[in-house]
Amino acid sequence: MMEFALASGIGAMTACGVYLLLRARSFDVILGLTLLSYATNLLIFSAGRLAVGKPPVLQEGLPATLANYTDPLPQALVLTAIVIAFAMTAVTIVVAMRSHSDNGSDHVDTREPGDGK
Amino acid sequence: MGLAVSLVFVMLSAPDLALTQLLVEMVTITLMLLALNYLPPHSPVEPSRARRWRDGAIALAAGAGVSALVYAMMTRPADTIAGELLARSLPEGYGSNVVNVILVDFRALDTLGEIAVFGIAGLVVHALLRRARLRPWEVMPGRPDRLPMPGVLTQLLFPMALAVSIYLFLRGHNQPGGGFIAGLVLAIPLLLQYVIQGSQYVDSRLGFDYARCVGAGLLLAGATGIASMWLGYPFLTSGHVEPNLPLVGEVPLTSAMAFDAGVYLVVFGGSMLILSMMGGIKPPLANLRSHAK
Numbered sequence: 001m002m003e004f005a006l007a008s009g010i011g012a013m014t015a016c017g018v019y020l021l022l023r024a025r026s027f028d029v030i031l032g033l034t035l036l037s038y039a040t041n042l043l044i045f046s047a048g049r050l051a052v053g054k055p056p057v058l059q060e061g062l063p064a065t066l067a068n069y070t071d072p073l074p075q076a077l078v079l080t081a082i083v084i085a086f087a088m089t090a091v092t093i094v095v096a097m098r099s100h101s102d103n104g105s106d107h108v109d110t111r112e113p114g115d116g117k
Numbered sequence: 118m119g120l121a122v123s124l125v126f127v128m129l130s131a132p133d134l135a136l137t138q139l140l141v142e143m144v145t146i147t148l149m150l151l152a153l154n155y156l157p158p159h160s161p162v163e164p165s166r167a168r169r170w171r172d173g174a175i176a177l178a179a180g181a182g183v184s185a186l187v188y189a190m191m192t193r194p195a196d197t198i199a200g201e202l203l204a205r206s207l208p209e210g211y212g213s214n215v216v217n218v219i220l221v222d223f224r225a226l227d228t229l230g231e232i233a234v235f236g237i238a239g240l241v242v243h244a245l246l247r248r249a250r251l252r253p254w255e256v257m258p259g260r261p262d263r264l265p266m267p268g269v270l271t272q273l274l275f276p277m278a279l280a281v282s283i284y285l286f287l288r289g290h291n292q293p294g295g296g297f298i299a300g301l302v303l304a305i306p307l308l309l310q311y312v313i314q315g316s317q318y319v320d321s322r323l324g325f326d327y328a329r330c331v332g333a334g335l336l337l338a339g340a341t342g343i344a345s346m347w348l349g350y351p352f353l354t355s356g357h358v359e360p361n362l363p364l365v366g367e368v369p370l371t372s373a374m375a376f377d378a379g380v381y382l383v384v385f386g387g388s389m390l391i392l393s394m395m396g397g398i399k400p401p402l403a404n405l406r407s408h409a410k
Contacts, residue, residue, distance in 0.1 A: 006125070007188035013118075015180025022172040025160040027153070034145070038122050039183065041138075045131070046191050048199070054130050057292060058206060058213035066200040070130045072215035073199045076224065079137050079216065080231045083297055083384065086141045087238035090391045093152045094242045101251045106157050 002050055006042065013039040026096035026106040033092060037085035041078045048074035119145065132293040133216045140301035144388055147308060151395045154253045211371050212290035220295065221373040221380070226352070228376075229338055232383040236331040239387035243328060246394040253400065264313055271309045278306040286381055296377040300384030308392055316396040327390035334382025341376040 013035050020032030048071030055062070056070045100106045119142030126135035202223060203215055210218035220228050282303040289295030310319050345354040 003188060003191040007184045007191065009125075010187050011180040011182075011184025013180075014183040015176040018179040019172055019176035022175065023160065027156050028160055030149070030152075035118065038118060042122065042125065043183065043187055045126070045129070045134070046187055048197070049191060050129050052128060052130065056130050056132060056214075056216065058203070058215060064203040064207065066197070066203060069203055069215070071197060071199040072202060072206075072219055073197060075131050075134055075216045076219035078131075078134055079220065079297060080228060082134070082137050082141050084231060084234060086145055087235045087387070087391075089145055090148055091238050091241050093148060094245050094395070097152055097155045097251060098245050098249060100156055101249070106160075 002052075003046075006046060006050065010039045010042050010046070013042075024108045026100060026108065029108060030089065030092055030096060034085075034089055037081075037088070041081050041085070044081065045074050045078045048072075131216075133214070133295070133298070136293060136298045137301070140298065140305060143305055144301065144308065144392065147312070147392065148395060151392075155251050155398070156254075158254060210373070212373075214289065214291055214293060214295070216293075217289050217295040217377075218373075220297075221290075221377045222371075225342070225373070225376055228380060229342065232338060232380055232387075233335060235387045236335055236383050239331055239390040240328065242391045242394050246398060250399050267313045268310075271306060271313055274306045275310065278302060286377065289377060290371065290374065296380030297384055300381045301388065303385050304388045304392075307389060311393060311396050316393055320393070320397070325389075327386045327393060330386030331383050331390065334379045334384075334386060336379075337382065338376050338379025341372055341379065345372065 017032045017035035017039060020028045020035065023029070023032070051070045054068070054070045056072070056075070058064055058069070062068050096106070103111070105112055119138055123135045123138040123142065126132075126138060202219060205223075206215045206218045207213055210222040212218040212222070282299045285294035285302055286296060286299035287294075289299065307319070307323075342352045346352055
């Protein structure tokens with residue numbers, strides 16, 4: 001049941017992200033990319049299977065096997081992915097700001113659609 | 118949205134991820150609010166209805182596809198290498214927080230590449246905005262207000278945040294924490310000072326070169342890797358000593374800690390570089406504007 005809830009949540013985030021991405025306006029694209037990166041992080045995280053209430057940190061007296069602890073590998077991958085996604089968002093935002101100030105349009109094609117150029 | 122994701126991580130027993138997501142969320146929101154001042158306030162509504170329907174259909178298909186993929190992945194039996202990582206973490210990585218041990222020891226080369234990307238992103242932002250003169254959408258008339266009480270509070274907060282950040286950094290190998298989280302914890306009170314007191318004030322008081330901080334962190338992380346090659350081990354092999362210091366007693370030290378310190382410096386320096394550049398954008402000169410138009 002929890003798997004279904006998380007899967008549909010990830011799907012909803014992806015759908016919103018893709019729709020915003022297709023709007024082709026700079027701030028919409030930035031928000032869309034952010035939503036897509038949340039969805040991707042949760043997707044990678046869910047590859048480790050969901051575990052409620054398992055200890056993430058090794059404890060004395062509990063043998064170090066996967067049955068007793070959460071899967072650490074997807075967590076480590078997602079931790080770097082979160083930080084990289086922030087860096088990517090920052091670069092996208094700054095490129096959008098420069099593009100808007102240099103080209104006078106916030107459309108990703110740097111001109112309004114239907115300008116006929 | 119990020120807060121909801123962070124709560125999901127808390128529920129599914131991933132404290133490291135929850136902390137990172139929470140801190141990154143604060144920084145991202147500040148960044149977006151700063152950027153909104155330089156982007157148009159309204160996006161024009163898509164005129165063609167056919168295009169809106171088409172985009173909606175594509176988005177729904179993508180969402181449904183990803184949902185099906187995730188559900189199919191989660192409901193099939195798991196067989197991962199993670200059991201091996203868990204078993205080796207304490208005897209070979211000398212840390213009980215397996216997530217952190219993976220980051221700074223088992224997969225340290227990945228992390229080295231990752232902080233390099235983070236540092237480069239910081240420098241790209243620096244290069245794009247250093248000489249940029251952008252016109253904000255709205256300029257408040259008059260000088261900005263000085264807020265004395267919040268200003269004093271953020272100054273009081275900073276040393277405490279420094280202490281918390283060092284604490285999180287030191288315990289990172291065995292408890293949730295580590296270089297990524299500690300770097301962000303240090304960046305956020307400084308960010309508050311920028312927000313409340315203005316970038317010129319903080320820059321003049323602190324006079325700290327964030328680009329150098331990124332460079333120093335990358336050098337430190339790289340040097341840790343090369344040091345192990347000098348001792349005859351492969352690149353980035355982790356060493357471990359337990360020196361007996363006076364007063365403190367036995368202190369477990371790993372070379373992965375020096376690597377984590379590199380991560381700490383890069384994450385702090387990179388995020389502050391990005392945010393201070395965003396805060397310090399100059400308005401266009403009057404004659405430049407008339408020349409350009």
